[in-house]
Amino acid sequence: MKKQLLSVCMCCLSAVAMGQPAGGFGGLQVPQVKLETSQEWKDVNYAGDDQAYHTCDIYLPKQEKAAYPVVVHIYGSAWFSNSSKGMADLGTIVKSLLDAGYAVVCPNHRSSMDAKWPAQIHDVRAVIRFVRGEAKKYKFDTSFIATSGFSSGGHLASITATTSGVKHTKVGSVDIDLEGKVGKFLGESSEVNAACDWSGPIDLTAMDCGEHMTMGENSPEDVLLNSKLDKEPDKYLSLSATSYIDSYDPPVIIFHGEKDNVVPCCQGKKFYELLKASGVKTEATFVPEGNHGGPAMYTEANLKKMVSFLQDVRLQSRIIEEGGTGAYKAIMKEVPGLEEHTVFCPQDLSQFDAQHPLPVLVWGNGACANSPFEHMNFLNEIASHGYLVLATGIIPMTDEWYKGPMSRSEQQIESIDWAFAQNADPESPFYQKIDVKNICVSGMSCGGLQTLFNCADPRIKALMICNSGLFNQQNAAQAVGGMPMPPKEKLQEIHTPIMYMLGGKEDIAYENGMDDFHRIKHVPACAVNYPVGHGGTYRQPHGGEFTVVALAWLDWQLKGDKQGAKMFKGKKCDLSKRQGWTIERNAKFK
Numbered sequence: 001m002k003k004q005l006l007s008v009c010m011c012c013l014s015a016v017a018m019g020q021p022a023g024g025f026g027g028l029q030v031p032q033v034k035l036e037t038s039q040e041w042k043d044v045n046y047a048g049d050d051q052a053y054h055t056c057d058i059y060l061p062k063q064e065k066a067a068y069p070v071v072v073h074i075y076g077s078a079w080f081s082n083s084s085k086g087m088a089d090l091g092t093i094v095k096s097l098l099d100a101g102y103a104v105v106c107p108n109h110r111s112s113m114d115a116k117w118p119a120q121i122h123d124v125r126a127v128i129r130f131v132r133g134e135a136k137k138y139k140f141d142t143s144f145i146a147t148s149g150f151s152s153g154g155h156l157a158s159i160t161a162t163t164s165g166v167k168h169t170k171v172g173s174v175d176i177d178l179e180g181k182v183g184k185f186l187g188e189s190s191e192v193n194a195a196c197d198w199s200g201p202i203d204l205t206a207m208d209c210g211e212h213m214t215m216g217e218n219s220p221e222d223v224l225l226n227s228k229l230d231k232e233p234d235k236y237l238s239l240s241a242t243s244y245i246d247s248y249d250p251p252v253i254i255f256h257g258e259k260d261n262v263v264p265c266c267q268g269k270k271f272y273e274l275l276k277a278s279g280v281k282t283e284a285t286f287v288p289e290g291n292h293g294g295p296a297m298y299t300e301a302n303l304k305k306m307v308s309f310l311q312d313v314r315l316q317s318r319i320i321e322e323g324g325t326g327a328y329k330a331i332m333k334e335v336p337g338l339e340e341h342t343v344f345c346p347q348d349l350s351q352f353d354a355q356h357p358l359p360v361l362v363w364g365n366g367a368c369a370n371s372p373f374e375h376m377n378f379l380n381e382i383a384s385h386g387y388l389v390l391a392t393g394i395i396p397m398t399d400e401w402y403k404g405p406m407s408r409s410e411q412q413i414e415s416i417d418w419a420f421a422q423n424a425d426p427e428s429p430f431y432q433k434i435d436v437k438n439i440c441v442s443g444m445s446c447g448g449l450q451t452l453f454n455c456a457d458p459r460i461k462a463l464m465i466c467n468s469g470l471f472n473q474q475n476a477a478q479a480v481g482g483m484p485m486p487p488k489e490k491l492q493e494i495h496t497p498i499m500y501m502l503g504g505k506e507d508i509a510y511e512n513g514m515d516d517f518h519r520i521k522h523v524p525a526c527a528v529n530y531p532v533g534h535g536g537t538y539r540q541p542h543g544g545e546f547t548v549v550a551l552a553w554l555d556w557q558l559k560g561d562k563q564g565a566k567m568f569k570g571k572k573c574d575l576s577k578r579q580g581w582t583i584e585r586n587a588k589f590k
Contacts, residue, residue, distance in 0.1 A: 033090040035098060036062040041138070046107060046130035047123075047183045053082035053114060054182070056107035056127060058138055061098045068103035069144035069314055070131050072124070075106070076151030076199075076293070078220035079120060082111040089150055092298040093198070093306070097148075100307040103140055105131060109156070112224040117239055120224075121163070122180025124156050125190035132348070133185030143323075143331050143347060144314045146194040146250075148306075150293060151263060152220070154200025155241065158271065161195035161252055162244040165349075165429045171243050172234030189350045191429070194313045195252045196306050199292055201263045202271040205229065205236045209266030245274050246427045247336055251281035253309040257290020257297055279336065283309055315397055320376050323347060324384025325542055332380055334395050338418045340411060342372050342395045344383035349429055357423075357435035358388040359558035362415045364447025366467070368406040368483060371396050375444065378543030378550070385551055387558075388434055390415035392447065409450040409484050412441055416459055438558035440464055442550075444536065445509060446483050452516075453484040456493040462557035463498040464550060467534050469512030491516060497524040497589075499553050499568075501546060504531030517584065524589040526568055528575060529582045549575065 039060045047054035060068060075081070075088035088094065088106040097104050109123035124147065132142045149157035163169075167179040179190060201207060204221045222228060225235045237243045252275055256268030265286055272284040285305060290296045316334045323329030328346035335343050345358065352358050361382060365372050372379060373396035383389045392411040396402065416439060423434035440462040443451040448468020455463060470488055498520065500513045507513075510529075517527040530537070530545055537544025552574070555564030567574045568583065569590070575581050 033095070035059055035090060035095060037098060038062050038064045039139075046127050053108045053110050054123065054126075055085070056105050056130075057085050059094065059098055059104045059106075060139060061101050061103070063101065065101070065139070067135070067139050067141035068101060069141045069146075069310075070103045070105060071097050071146045071148050071196075071310070072105045072107065072127055072131070072157075073097070074109070074124065074147065074149035074153030074156050076149065076153045077111070079112040079152045079224045080220065082114055083108050088153070089198075089298070092303065093148060093150070093196075096303040096307055097310075100311070102310070103138070112220065116226050117224050117235075118176055118178060118180070120156055121159060121178055122182050124160050125179055126182035126185075128160070128190045128192060129185040129188040130183055132188040133183075141319070143317060143319045144193050145191075146196065146310055146313075147192050148196035148198070149200065150198040151200060154197040155202065157195045158197045158200050158202060158252065159239075159241040159244065160190075161192055162241045162246075162249050164191045164250055165248070166244065169244075171238040174234045174238045176238045187350070189348045191349075192250055193317070194250050194310055196310070197252060197254045197256075197268065197271065199256050199260055199263050199297070200241075200267070200271075202240065202267045203242045204239045205233060207264070207267070209264060209270060242271065242274055245278050245280065247279040248427055248429060249275070249278070249280045251309070251313045253282065253306060254284040255287070255290075255297060255302055255306070256284070257287045257292065259288075259290060260292045262292040281313070316395060318395070318397065319347075320380035321542060324381045326381065326384030326386065328384055328386050330380050330383035332376065332395060337421075338390070338414070340370065340392070340394060340407075341415060341418070342391045342393060344379045344387075344389035344391065346383065346386065349433055352386075352433040354432040357433055358386060358430075359435045359438040359554065360416075360419050360440070361387050361389045361554060362412050362439060362441040363389060363391040364409075364412055364443030364450040365392055365407060366443075366445035366447055368446035368450070369393060369402045370404055370407040371402040373399070373402045375538045375543075377541065378538040378547050381542040381547045382551060382554065385555075387554065388419070388430070390419065392443075392450075407447075407450070409453045412443075412450055412454050413457065416441075416457065420459070435558070437461065440554055440558055442466060444468065444538070445534065448509070448513075449484045449486070452490055452494075453486050455490065456495070458495070460496055462496050462553070463494065464501065464553055465498065465513065465516070466501045466546070466550075467503055467507055467509045467513075467536055469500065469502075469509050469514070469516040471512060472515065488516075488519060491519055492522070494520065494523050497557055499525070500527040501536075501549060501553075502527065502529045503533045503536055504529045506531065506533040508534045517586070520586060522588070524586065526583060526585045526589050528568075528584075530580055545578070545581075548578075549581070 041058040075084040085106040147157035275282040371393035372391035422428040422430040442464035444466040448465040537546045552564040552567035555561035
């Protein structure tokens with residue numbers, strides 16, 4: 001089996017060197033494929049050196065747009081080739097991706113003759129950082145970057161996914177640097193959002209998967225590692241995507257032929273089962289007549305499955321208003337382990353750590369909607385200023401009004417629990433990046449009632465009640481069925497500073513909110529009003545005036561920002577200088 005693999009690979013490389021169509025390990029390729037594109041760049045050096053093995057080709061779809069989601073597609077060569085980007089499934093996988101609206105980057109990478117593992121993953125990660133670093137120049141939409149690859153390219157695409165967010169780790173006795181220092185964009189993230197594995201070797205410790213195939217000497221992985229499995233098994237574990245699988249991995253789709261006589265199909269099947277067992281979103285297609293590449297694998301149906309999978313993954317996140325106006329471009333997305341919630345956070349989490357963590361805003365929606373559709377602009381803008389926003393409800397992928405079941409007050413507590421768990425989990429992309437000592441819980445209308453219902457939680461640092469206030473016995477009948485209805489005595493359980501942000505006397509919650517404020521004597525409290533009624537300014541660009549005041553409150557309460565405090569403190573506070581705003585403060589407010 002391995003002897004067969006090595007000979008096929010060397011034949012493939014010979015064919016590539018002569019400019020002939022290559023089959024075998026690289027799949028059936030058509031030379032000089034003419035792709036329909038709007039722009040192309042060839043031989044772009046992604047590492048900033050003069051090495052051909054650090055170049056890539058960039059293709060943009062024919063339909064012109066301001067920016068395109070990106071797929072990095074990697075050729076197969078058993079890691080023996082450093083210059084096969086021009087043969088990287090252009091007429092099949094790349095064409096389908098372009099037709100679907102994806103920018104495609106096809107990179108070269110160092111071969112096993114140029115450098116040993118992990119140099120190859122360093123190169124792929126450098127490509128991903130390059131995509132982020134040069135996004136504006138090449139019209140890349142970096143909110144979605146996926147890897148894809150065939151055979152050894154499938155291996156690199158897959159291990160990039162299963163190690164996404166992990167820069168350095170230990171596998172058995174092997175300390176492995178997965179990030180490297182290739183290229184000039186070392187400050188950019190190398191994380192990916194999805195991966196497509198076409199016939200890749202995944203577990204290099206068991207290439208035959210126990211099927212007792214005859215293995216030859218000097219396999220491609222032996223050459224790549226300059227070792228032997230029986231002598232240094234941990235090196236082979238460090239080369240295996242299966243060694244790194246956990247529940248935080250991005251989604252992966254797998255294609256493998258059941259008659260593959262180069263990389264046995266059991267590799268793809270094992271990968272699929274391990275991903276599924278870990279809770280990773282995954283799909284797999286095992287082609288009964290499929291070999292290692294070729295027409296039976298690259299069918300129209302399979303290519304459509306690949307595109308549909310990527311589209312489904314990509315559409316579970318959105319960039320709102322170009323990521324906001326803050327210093328950290330934000331993204332709205334779903335995350336594993338936090339069902340019925342939407343996360344707004346900076347796109348690049350590498351800028352945050354234990355010394356510079358993200359304070360948290362927990363949010364409940366108006367009308368107890370189980371989706372933050374009405375507050376997207378507002379919440380996204382806050383996230384862009386360096387906050388982790390955890391909103392109750394499913395992600396709004398359209399701008400239509402939510403019509404589903406009501407949310408629950410407990411979802412805010414679930415958000416806080418999740419933040420603590422993620423911050424403590426070394427496998428989480430949010431590990432030691434969340435400021436769990438600085439959490440503000442907030443909500444609009446019914447979401448404000450949910451917030452007051454949860455106000456006693458000792459983990460809360462501040463409260464922000466928007467267009468809301470507790471009902472009393474006289475007007476309780478006005479409440480919508482299903483809303484939480486804590487009594488006014490609940491206000492005594494508040495243990496943090498609190499701000500009521502209301503829409504003036506035309507706000508249907510004005511009387512309730514102001515009554516709450518006047519009853520609160522034991523903690524610092526203020527009530528601010530802006531005469532726009534109950535709907536606030538949440539749906540205005542970047543959340544309008546309400547965002548300005550909310551950010552000042554959060555910056556003061558959660559970041560200790562003196563400029564934010566000036567919005568509320570003193571006879572001539574900044575809020576009093578903003579047209580239309582009024583403020584009242586209790587005796588505790590200083």
